[in-house]
Every structure is written in C-alpha cells, then in structure tokens.
Amino acid sequence: MLVTNITYKRVFQLALTLLLAGCATDTENRRSDTLAAVMPQNKVPSAPKPVVKAAVSLPPAQSFSQPVSVPAPAYSARTLNGIYTYSQPVHDFIRHMVQKHGFSETYLNGLFSQATRLDSVIRLETAPRGHGPAKPGVWTRYRSKFLTDQHISHGVQFWIDNADIIQKASATYGVDPEYIVAIIGVETYFGRNVGKTGTFNALATLAFDTPRRTRFFTSELENFLLMTREEGFDPLEPVGSWAGAMGLGQFMPSSFRSLAVDFDHDGVRDLWNQKDAIGSVANYFSHSGWQRSKPVARQAKGGNTKSTIALSTYQGNEHWQVYPNFKVIKRYNNSNNYAMAVHQLAQAIKQSYAAKQGPALVMGQGGR
Numbered sequence: 001m002l003v004t005n006i007t008y009k010r011v012f013q014l015a016l017t018l019l020l021a022g023c024a025t026d027t028e029n030r031r032s033d034t035l036a037a038v039m040p041q042n043k044v045p046s047a048p049k050p051v052v053k054a055a056v057s058l059p060p061a062q063s064f065s066q067p068v069s070v071p072a073p074a075y076s077a078r079t080l081n082g083i084y085t086y087s088q089p090v091h092d093f094i095r096h097m098v099q100k101h102g103f104s105e106t107y108l109n110g111l112f113s114q115a116t117r118l119d120s121v122i123r124l125e126t127a128p129r130g131h132g133p134a135k136p137g138v139w140t141r142y143r144s145k146f147l148t149d150q151h152i153s154h155g156v157q158f159w160i161d162n163a164d165i166i167q168k169a170s171a172t173y174g175v176d177p178e179y180i181v182a183i184i185g186v187e188t189y190f191g192r193n194v195g196k197t198g199t200f201n202a203l204a205t206l207a208f209d210t211p212r213r214t215r216f217f218t219s220e221l222e223n224f225l226l227m228t229r230e231e232g233f234d235p236l237e238p239v240g241s242w243a244g245a246m247g248l249g250q251f252m253p254s255s256f257r258s259l260a261v262d263f264d265h266d267g268v269r270d271l272w273n274q275k276d277a278i279g280s281v282a283n284y285f286s287h288s289g290w291q292r293s294k295p296v297a298r299q300a301k302g303g304n305t306k307s308t309i310a311l312s313t314y315q316g317n318e319h320w321q322v323y324p325n326f327k328v329i330k331r332y333n334n335s336n337n338y339a340m341a342v343h344q345l346a347q348a349i350k351q352s353y354a355a356k357q358g359p360a361l362v363m364g365q366g367g368r
C-alpha cells in the first residue's frame with residue numbers, strides 16, 4: 001500500500017511545476033519528467049498497473065491508498081497509434097479537448113495510444129436488460145446484501161475510527177452523520193470495494209466501443225481528463241468501478257469536479273482518502289437538498305398517496321411513506337430499493353453506534 005508524505009510531496013510538486021512552467025513550450029499537459037514510449041500501431045498495450053488498490057480487509061482509519069498526486073508522465077506522440085488509430089470519434093474527441101480546454105494534441109495522442117479496450121466492460125454495458133414484471137421479493141433480496149451484521153458492525157467501526165471528521169462534515173454541511181456512513185457502506189463496503197478497473201480505460205471503452213450511452217460516457221471522459229489535470233493525477237492511475245465511478249463514495253468524474261471537496265486541506269481532492277470522501281459525500285447531500293434531522297421514510301399501511309412507495313417482499317408489498325430526504329438519497333442512485341437500503345442501514349448503524357458510545361453522542365443527529 002502506497003504511503004506518502006503529503007507535505008513534502010506538495011512542496012516537491014509545487015517546485016517542479018514552477019520549473020516546468022518556465023521551460024515548457026506546450027500546454028500544462030506536456031510534462032518533461034518522463035517520456036512514455038509510443039505503442040506500435042499493431043500492438044494493444046496491456047492494462048496499466050493501478051496505484052489505487054481495493055483493500056482486502058477493512059484497514060485502520062486513514063490508511064487507504066491514494067493516487068499519486070505528482071505531475072503526470074509526458075505522454076507524447078505526433079500521431080495517434082494503438083487501438084484507436086483509425087477511430088474518427090477518438091480523433092474528434094482529441095480535437096475537441098484541444099480546442100475547448102487547451103490540451104496538448106501530442107499529449108492526448110500519446111495518452112490514447114496507450115489505451116486498452118476492456119472486453120469485460122463491454123460485456124457489462126451491453127448485457128441484456130430484464131424485461132417484464134419483476135419477480136416477487138426484489139426488495140427482500142436487495143436488502144439482504146446490505147442489512148447484514150457485518151455491514152452494521154463495520155459501519156460502527158468506520159464511524160468510531162473517523163468520528164471527528166464525520167462530526168465535522170455533518171456540522172459543516174448539515175447532513176445527519178449516519179447517512180454519510182451508510183452511503184459509503186452501500187457504495188464500497190466502507191472502502192473495501194472501491195473497484196479495480198482503470199478509470200481511463202473504462203470510460204474510453206464505454207465512450208467509443210459501446211453504443212447505448214455514448215454521449216454520457218464521452219462527457220464523463222471529458223470530465224475525467226479535466227479532473228486529472230486539475231488534481232495532478234496520472235490519468236492511467238485512478239481505478240474504480242467498471243462504469244467509471246471512483247473512490248469511497250463512487251463519484252463519477254462530473255460529480256467529482258463539481259462536488260468533491262478537499263476536506264483535509266492537503267491541496268488535492270482525493271476520494272480514495274477517507275477524510276475527503278466523507279466531506280464530499282456530505283457536500284453531495286447538502287447540494288441535493290438534504291434537511292438535517294428531518295424524516296426519510298416511515299412504514300405505511302397502504303399505498304394511497306403519491307408519496308407512498310411499494311417494495312416487493314416474498315410476503316407481498318411493503319408500503320412506505322417517503323419524504324424529501326428520501327428523494328435526496330435517490331439523487332445518488334435513482335432506485336427506491338437503493339434509497340431504502342441506505343436509510344435502513346443508516347438507522348441500524350446509528351442504533352448500534354449509540355449503544356457502544358452512549359446515546360448522548362448521537363442524540364439529535366439522526367434522520368428518521
């Protein structure tokens with residue numbers, strides 16, 4: 001696991017950036033610290049070795065790996081090579097990035113010359129979607145994935161390990177702390193499953209090699225390259241889900257750029273870092289309209305109103321009265337099952353945390 005001295009790294013990065021700024025003749029994407037070899041036209045490069053790795057067990061607080069925040073290697077090629085040599089959409093995308101955002105054409109040629117088409121991503125994106133009515137018990141099966149003793153106990157431990165930063169994020173953004181914890185629990189099992197797919201290759205594959213959501217993923221690839229430039233990441237290093245979501249909170253690049261925060265004030269927004277992830281999830285909820293200490297959902301006897309939802313169990317439907325905060329959770333993932341899992345996990349973690357720490361520590365902090 002990568003361990004860095006963030007203070008000295010920042011000083012080194014600033015000094016190196018100033019030095020390069022004085023002698024560079026291209027845009028900020030042209031780096032002179034390393035020159036990447038251009039791949040032969042008929043050779044598909046192997047997948048990059050990721051710096052960010054999913055932990056195999058729940059690590060202690062503040063020990064998650066992070067992308068290296070140093071100047072990116074100088075990917076450089078006069079022409080586009082590799083798997084996208086003859087791809088007009090890729091050529092058009094490079095031209096767009098140069099004209100709209102001031103990227104170096106030689107930098108992007110070099111970067112895309114090292115791209116790898118991910119067949120696993122293509123299979124997942126193009127898999128047949130289910131048709132017809134869902135089988136009974138969808139909510140029961142979905143709930144069983146997240147409302148487990150392990151999820152609850154690890155959620156409590158995550159809260160204990162990060163109590164100060166969670167309380168700070170809750171106070172700063174007006175978001176109940178148990179929901180910050182629960183989102184990270186549902187998304188990545190409190191950092192255990194952040195994903196291991198190279199984000200650049202995933203987004204390039206989705207943008208240029210799958211037909212269903214080309215426009216969406218092209219926009220996310222654009223935001224990803226802007227993000228890596230802004231944060232100083234090597235584009236081939238960040239890893240995440242097969243669909244391009246990153247970090248403990250699984251932000252897409254557009255959400256990263258608009259809502260991620262540098263909550264530990266170390267000069268970089270790093271969603272693989274617990275502190276930044278906690279602050280960013282709270283900021284996401286705040287921007288989506290979260291109302292602190294307001295209700296989320298209550299079980300109802302029937303589904304006679306517009307604000308009542310039905311969740312399928314093996315014994316029939318459960319009916320729930322939902323409130324604006326429930327819709328805020330759905331802004332994260334537009335699924336009633338997802339939002340209810342987050343809500344119920346949050347309440348279970350809060351109850352267990354209070355039992356361990358004392359109810360006074362969480363009194364008045366919970367949504368219902």
